[in-house]
Amino acid sequence: MTHTLASLPIIDIAPYLETERDLVKCQSTSDALHNACVKYGFFYLDISQFIDPSEPEDLTRLAREFFALPQEEKDKIGLEHQDNARGYQRLKQNVTNGKADNHEGIDLYKPVEKPDKSKPLWGENQWPDIPGFEHKYEQWIAKMKKLGLIVMEAMSVGLKMTTEEWMELRAQVDDSFWVMRIIGYPPLPTDDDGFSCGAHKDYGCLTFLYADPTRSALQVFLRQSGTTASDLDGLPAEHGTEEGMWINADPVPNCVVCNIGEMWEIWTNGLYKSTLHRVVHRGSNYRIPFFFEPNFTANIAPLPAALRFVPSQDKESSNEGQSYKSVVYGDFLLRKVDTNFALDGKGKYD
Numbered sequence: 001m002t003h004t005l006a007s008l009p010i011i012d013i014a015p016y017l018e019t020e021r022d023l024v025k026c027q028s029t030s031d032a033l034h035n036a037c038v039k040y041g042f043f044y045l046d047i048s049q050f051i052d053p054s055e056p057e058d059l060t061r062l063a064r065e066f067f068a069l070p071q072e073e074k075d076k077i078g079l080e081h082q083d084n085a086r087g088y089q090r091l092k093q094n095v096t097n098g099k100a101d102n103h104e105g106i107d108l109y110k111p112v113e114k115p116d117k118s119k120p121l122w123g124e125n126q127w128p129d130i131p132g133f134e135h136k137y138e139q140w141i142a143k144m145k146k147l148g149l150i151v152m153e154a155m156s157v158g159l160k161m162t163t164e165e166w167m168e169l170r171a172q173v174d175d176s177f178w179v180m181r182i183i184g185y186p187p188l189p190t191d192d193d194g195f196s197c198g199a200h201k202d203y204g205c206l207t208f209l210y211a212d213p214t215r216s217a218l219q220v221f222l223r224q225s226g227t228t229a230s231d232l233d234g235l236p237a238e239h240g241t242e243e244g245m246w247i248n249a250d251p252v253p254n255c256v257v258c259n260i261g262e263m264w265e266i267w268t269n270g271l272y273k274s275t276l277h278r279v280v281h282r283g284s285n286y287r288i289p290f291f292f293e294p295n296f297t298a299n300i301a302p303l304p305a306a307l308r309f310v311p312s313q314d315k316e317s318s319n320e321g322q323s324y325k326s327v328v329y330g331d332f333l334l335r336k337v338d339t340n341f342a343l344d345g346k347g348k349y350d
Contacts, residue, residue, distance in 0.1 A: 008220070008249055008257075009036050012046040016150050027157065034158030037268075041260050041275030042220050045151070045208070048254035051143060056210045056288070058136050059182075063286045066128045067104065067184035076129075077106070083116075083123030085109065085337060091186065103279075105183040108137070110176065110296075120334055137180070141290070144208055145176060148292030151206060151258070159268070161305040169267075172298040173205065177330065179291040185279070201274040202261035203336045204293035204329075209257040211287045218249040218257065221276035262332075263294055266324045269302040271309055294329040301326035 011032045015025035036043035066074065071090075079087045091104045108125045117123035127134040152173055156166040199221065211218065222244050249257055262274045279287070294300060302324050 007247070008040055008042050008044055010044040010046055010252060010255060011036060012049075013147075013150060013154065014046070014049040016154050017049055026154070030154045030157035033151070033155050037155070037158075037260055037264070037272040040220070040222065041273050042249060043258055044249075044252050044255040045258040046255050047147065050147060053254065055136075055140060055143075058132075059140055059210070059288055060212060060286050062130060062133045062136060063182050063184060063288070065130055066106070066133070066182075067286075069128075074104075074128075077126035079107070081117075082126055083119065083121060085121050086123050087126040103183050103185045105181050108141075108180045108182075110178050121337065137182070140288075141178065141180060144180075144290040144292065145178060147208060148176060148178075148206055149173065151292075156305075159303070159305045160308070161303070165303065165305055169303065172294050172300070173292070175295045176205075177293050177296040177333070179204070179293060181287075181289050181291075183287045183289070185285045185287070199276045199278040201276055202259060202291065203263070203274075203332065204261040204291050205263045206292040207257075207259050207261065207289055208292065209259075209287060209289045211251050211257065212285045213251050214285045215248065215250045219246045219278050219280060220249045220259075221246055261291070261293075263300050263329065266300050266327065267303050268306040268309075269324050271306055293333075296330035296333075298329045299326055300329055300332075 009032060011029060013029065015022055015029050033043070074088050075090070077088045079085065079089055081087060086107055086109055088106050089104060091102065106126075106128070109121060111125065112122055115122055115124045127137075149170070152170065153166060156169060161169065209218070251257075260272055260274055264272045265274050
């Protein structure tokens with residue numbers, strides 16, 4: 001079942017937005033981020049001092065306008081016209097755990113130099129021919145990129161990183177190979193198993209999700225020993241053998257839902273863990289996740305600051321406490337994205 005008694009923490013990023021920062025307040029925010037990442041891997045981020053509430057409302061209005069277009073109009077910016085990654089994906093074209101998701105969407109990625117649509121991820125973004133659409137979304141992208149760097153800095157303080165260590169980490173994300181999805185969820189058919197997007201972990205760095213007010217849509221799996229994880233309304237179990245429970249992460253005014261991806265799990269050598277989550281919908285809704293990711297060429301490896309959290313006895317039995325192998329983010333991303341879409345029943349680039 002899902003539980004409403006357990007709830008994710010709400011963390012105010014405002015202290016890090018000040019020109020003259022209050023170090024005590026900043027430390028409090030960083031400590032809250034650290035605790036949330038250790039315990040949940042998810043949290044609400046209060047960005048009321050960072051955005052105007054009308055901004056995401058405009059994005060939702062534009063998304064609704066696009067998804068209401070005739071299918072042939074939407075198909076004009078289909079994935080197949082570019083690199084099979086950038087553009088519009090039809091209903092059930094996206095795949096999670098080998099199963100088609102009940103949503104449609106537009107996928108956008110960081111623009112690249114010398115685009116080549118014959119290369120995976122290296123094409124050009126495709127925008128709907130709707131007045132104001134590209135401009136409004138470009139503004140949101142710029143803000144989310146800025147927010148990503150702010151949250152990364154705050155997290156570095158929570159990990160007790162030195163200034164030099166933070167600058168080294170910053171250099172891995174200062175040219176973020178970001179991704180943004182604009183997702184429309186139609187009502188689920190009555191014979192559906194209940195998932196608009198199956199259980200999955202995000203494989204990047206930070207996800208900032210703006211969602212419409214629909215309740216009980218986003219569900220987060222909280223690991224908890226001794227807890228049997230049954231599922232809402234008879235939905236199939238998607239958490240394997242892990243013990244824990246599914247909780248609803250309902251939208252909170254002036255907040256985005258934030259979660260950490262697998263790159264943070266590597267950076268912290270497992271201290272922070274990317275968390276399973278899924279989407280269940282009964283109505284017609286819209287969600288706009290922004291994925292703040294490392295640089296495409298960044299080499300992601302356990303951070304010295306994270307390894308300092310490892311007990312000394314554990315260090316003696318391992319390679320200085322290091323157990324996670326390093327990865328080049330772009331290589332890791334290409335392997336993951338290849339299985340995300342169903343084109344004639346095959347993987348994305350098959």
